[in-house]
Amino acid sequence: MTDVNDMLPDVTVLDSAGTAVNLAALKGPLVLYFYPKADTPGCTNEAKDFTALASEFAALDCPVYGMSKDKPAKLAKFAAKYDLNVTLLSDEASDATEQMGAWVEKSMYGKSYMGIDRSTYLVGKDGKVKQVWRKVKVKDHAAEVLAAAKALG
Template identity: 45%
Template sequence: MSLQIGQLAPDFELPASNGKTVRLSDFRGKNVVLYFYPKDMTPGCTTEACDFRDYHQQFADLNAVILGVSTDSIERHKKFIEKYNLPFLLLADEEHKAAEKYGVWKLKKNFGKEYMGIERSTFVIDKDGKLVKEWRKVKVKGHVEEALDYIAENLKQ
């Protein structure tokens, strides 16, 4: 299944860092910034999470929730949240089912080794559950501000 802008975003159900199981559809009525990242506690992922943390209130002011997704366990997510004081939910996609639905589970290469992993990507889903914007192969620097600007300009209340 390929994702199409303007179509309903694929729903999923994953365990969340708050101890609950959440579905994307639970957030209807709010804009959702769904970001997939490779691994907790790594430099790029930490920078991205802290950028989302630092702009969390501005997203909230735009009726937007932030959901971070990686294949890390809930236990690792909780440590990541505690260490960096992250105010949003992290979802554990240990079997990479959501990552596959969004087309971000990819063959990666690093230091000559090939392996499957998450390609850093962000999706904006409007309050009706429609996919309205995507960024793939995200470069961390300036990305969170770009996502915030997109929502501010395109998804006004």
């Protein structure tokens, strides 16, 4: 499980265009958030909230990446449908999701299953995770992450 002061794992995923992105090679500061499924209400609102603040994250040179297990083509359609201004990443193999601790046991109506824990990682200039949010509630979350990114300096 990736936690504060850890580096991002050396895992390669695909962006919405199908281009390989190695997490360990990304330079901070950056935001990496995990969401369960593209084009569902909570995930859409979260992506729209980060998009609404994209210019403020850009002013900090702090790109925002959203990751799910959706295929790149679905992510491209999702981004186009809502005019999203975050980079969406596909972790179909679940390598990054599992290594970072975002693949967890969940339960609904008494039934257990595995799924993505809505979580966010703020990575500093040194490539180390500076802050982790787990079991994220979407409302006001993007603004909270922006405030933490501004505090990194």
